[in-house]
Amino acid sequence: MIRWSQAFIPTLRDDPADADAASHRLLVRAGFIRQLMAGAYSLLPLAMRTRDKIGRIIREEMDAIGGQEFLLPAIQPAEIWQKSGRWEIMGQEMFRLRDRREADIALGMTHEEVFATLAVELNSYRDLPQLWYQVQTKFRDEPRPKSGVLRTREFTMKDSYSFDIDDDGLDRSFENHRGAYLRIFRRMGLDPIPIDASSGAMGGSGSKEFVVKSEAGEDLVVLCPNGDYAANVENATSRLQPVEDPPGPDEPEPFATPGVRTIAALAEFSADATTDRQIKSLFYLIDGELTIALLRGDHGLVEQKLADATGGVDIRAAGAEEIFAAMGAHPGSLGAVGVEGIPIYADHALAGRSNMTTGANIDDQHVRGVDVERDIRVTHWVDLREVEAGEPCPACGEALEVVKAIEVGHIFKLGRRFAEAFGATVLDPDGKPQTITMGSYGIGLERAMAAVAETFHDEAGLMWPVSVAPYEMVITTIGTEEDTHEQASALYRALTAGGVEVILDDRDERPGVKFADAELVGIPFRLVVGPRGLEKGEVEWKPRSGGESQGIPVAEAADHAVAAVEQARSALL
RNA sequence: CGGGCUGUGGCGCAGCUUGGUAGCGCACUUGGUUUGGGACCAAGGGGUCGUCGGUUCAAAUCCGACCAGCCCGACCA
Numbered sequence A: 001m002i003r004w005s006q007a008f009i010p011t012l013r014d015d016p017a018d019a020d021a022a023s024h025r026l027l028v029r030a031g032f033i034r035q036l037m038a039g040a041y042s043l044l045p046l047a048m049r050t051r052d053k054i055g056r057i058i059r060e061e062m063d064a065i066g067g068q069e070f071l072l073p074a075i076q077p078a079e080i081w082q083k084s085g086r087w088e089i090m091g092q093e094m095f096r097l098r099d100r101r102e103a104d105i106a107l108g109m110t111h112e113e114v115f116a117t118l119a120v121e122l123n124s125y126r127d128l129p130q131l132w133y134q135v136q137t138k139f140r141d142e143p144r145p146k147s148g149v150l151r152t153r154e155f156t157m158k159d160s161y162s163f164d165i166d167d168d169g170l171d172r173s174f175e176n177h178r179g180a181y182l183r184i185f186r187r188m189g190l191d192p193i194p195i196d197a198s199s200g201a202m203g204g205s206g207s208k209e210f211v212v213k214s215e216a217g218e219d220l221v222v223l224c225p226n227g228d229y230a231a232n233v234e235n236a237t238s239r240l241q242p243v244e245d246p247p248g249p250d251e252p253e254p255f256a257t258p259g260v261r262t263i264a265a266l267a268e269f270s271a272d273a274t275t276d277r278q279i280k281s282l283f284y285l286i287d288g289e290l291t292i293a294l295l296r297g298d299h300g301l302v303e304q305k306l307a308d309a310t311g312g313v314d315i316r317a318a319g320a321e322e323i324f325a326a327m328g329a330h331p332g333s334l335g336a337v338g339v340e341g342i343p344i345y346a347d348h349a350l351a352g353r354s355n356m357t358t359g360a361n362i363d364d365q366h367v368r369g370v371d372v373e374r375d376i377r378v379t380h381w382v383d384l385r386e387v388e389a390g391e392p393c394p395a396c397g398e399a400l401e402v403v404k405a406i407e408v409g410h411i412f413k414l415g416r417r418f419a420e421a422f423g424a425t426v427l428d429p430d431g432k433p434q435t436i437t438m439g440s441y442g443i444g445l446e447r448a449m450a451a452v453a454e455t456f457h458d459e460a461g462l463m464w465p466v467s468v469a470p471y472e473m474v475i476t477t478i479g480t481e482e483d484t485h486e487q488a489s490a491l492y493r494a495l496t497a498g499g500v501e502v503i504l505d506d507r508d509e510r511p512g513v514k515f516a517d518a519e520l521v522g523i524p525f526r527l528v529v530g531p532r533g534l535e536k537g538e539v540e541w542k543p544r545s546g547g548e549s550q551g552i553p554v555a556e557a558a559d560h561a562v563a564a565v566e567q568a569r570s571a572l573l
Numbered sequence B: 001c002g003g004g005c006u007g008u009g010g011c012g013c014a015g016c017u018u019g020g021u022a023g024c025g026c027a028c029u030u031g032g033u034u035u036g037g038g039a040c041c042a043a044g045g046g047g048u049c050g051u052c053g054g055u056u057c058a059a060a061u062c063c064g065a066c067c068a069g070c071c072c073g074a075c076c077a
Helices: A022-029 A045-064 A078-084 A112-119 A167-187 A263-269 A303-310 A320-327 A417-422 A445-455 A482-497 A511-521 A531-535 A554-570
Strands: A033-037 A040-043 A068-070 A075-077 A096-098 A104-107 A130-139 A154-164 A193-196 A206-213 A219-223 A230-232 A253-256 A279-286 A289-296 A315-317 A344-347 A356-359 A365-370 A380-382 A401-415 A425-427 A433-435 A437-444 A473-477 A502-505 A525-529 A538-543 A550-553
Touching (some): A040 A045, A075 A078, A167 A193, A279 A303, A303 A344, A303 A380, A417 A437, A482 A502, A502 A511, A538 A554
Parallel strands (some): A289 A344, A473 A502
Antiparallel strands (some): A033 A040, A130 A154, A279 A289
8 A cells, every 4th residue: 555654755835946847846846856966867756657657658659569678788888889970979968988997988878879789680681670679768968958857968768769671661660650659649648749850960861850839848840720831940941922122233232331230230221131132141160161151131040950951060150250260351241242162051042032232241341232143152052041930831821830849759760871880781582681771769758757747737736647647546534533544545445456546645734735735746636535524425536637526425436436547548548 | 168147954045245153934853732725832953054275363254266056048858
């Protein structure tokens, strides 16, 4: 029998200092988590129970699409990371240490490399497809851990990897995961939205993120209200309104613009140079090489798009002095007209534009009458701009919305990169070696838990969906009478026999304290056993979300409660 | 890494400006009265004031360095 009086459930009366997100505040107050250092949290027994339930849902759905569970080491030799080329790429985000023999060791931040070493043992196309997964601790030295358990440096991830003989097989494995992920998050009570995403450091040919709308989220997601477009702003597009350019001169005309340093200032200075008729010139150092990004004056740059377009790893805005050394002018007077020998990435919105205004690469001078294709040596036409709310959906033209969201899962088509590096091949039906193609798929368990907490709470505390609640029901006793405890214990036994996970709040506390704690912890159902009800032969029934408490005859209480829990569970299947 | 802020019993904070024997609320222990929405009375226990150094007769308080944590911007499950 699990008794609250014996459990470690350290609830707090006050909000913890510096808790930014609601889920963070409540998970701390309700006794689920405690911080040890930046980005490292102890999971207390309540959090363990919830995380286990999330893990169970994930395992069921992974097994349902043919997954086999592994457990790989978190400490890994540098060699395998050097072999894949990611020892350098992962940079500061990878925790590194040396063992007693001075050998370089990595703390695993993901497991493509280790799984690839095992995939070498696959020999025949008949062995494929394979779907391997684990639920395991990951370490990532995040520059800025945030929002409690939403973004940590040590966390539990379900990561899975698919191995297929060809692209069609990879597509099937990818689709299987897509379906499994939707079921997993829905069973947790969430409303997952699959969106197009950048593949980032993972590389590969395609990726989908699964996000949950939330103010605490760190991702911006572009959504069409009709549901036919959903993408991360990192690679979202929209249908552009064409801009009519009045005819311009045969060649660019420089003109003096004393003190004008910004797009807005130039628009003010010159009536012709409205922001959508200016060219914004941004200078970046991409893996050490100076690179120019061009956008329409009123458009913002998405750095991730620039990284994706250039394939750059180390990417940062160039400093004013670095730019001056190369261009002979300072930011505010920069442009790409006549520039040669520097890669120029221009956003599609500049295609076909003429009679534009931009910097002259001479301090305090701009040029007008610029025809982009005539006057600028664009080396790459790419998508660089950030979509804004209200722009037309690329599919249907409806006004797009931009919302904050939490990324709870991400799936990637990796292709053959890792299998190639590790020599993972199988013989095809013709007896010829074929390199395996891989996919990788991840869910952060603690983040998923926080996303549920973020989605389901009110002023009184957490409100767990029954599928992930630490306990499905609490039996709260009132007073210290012997009869109350006997009735409550009998109810506990009946509910347990009925398969319900219940905790008995037998503490010698005032009722208000016990009710408040049960609500803070967020247990979905409550049965109150006390002398007032027992006199009438009743106990009280109350769901955490909504509804007044209701008296139920003692004899029917167990059946009623079991039925209610079973109904709540099946609503989430 | 840039910008802002904070470190004082388990939690939340005051004290610092103007140096002089460390306080409040919650929590905890004991006794008593209570007991259906966060009770009350009484008596207690618990603190290297982040660390190191400096100034001073004397430092939580003034000065310096360092460390840690949080929030806002560049990254990810």
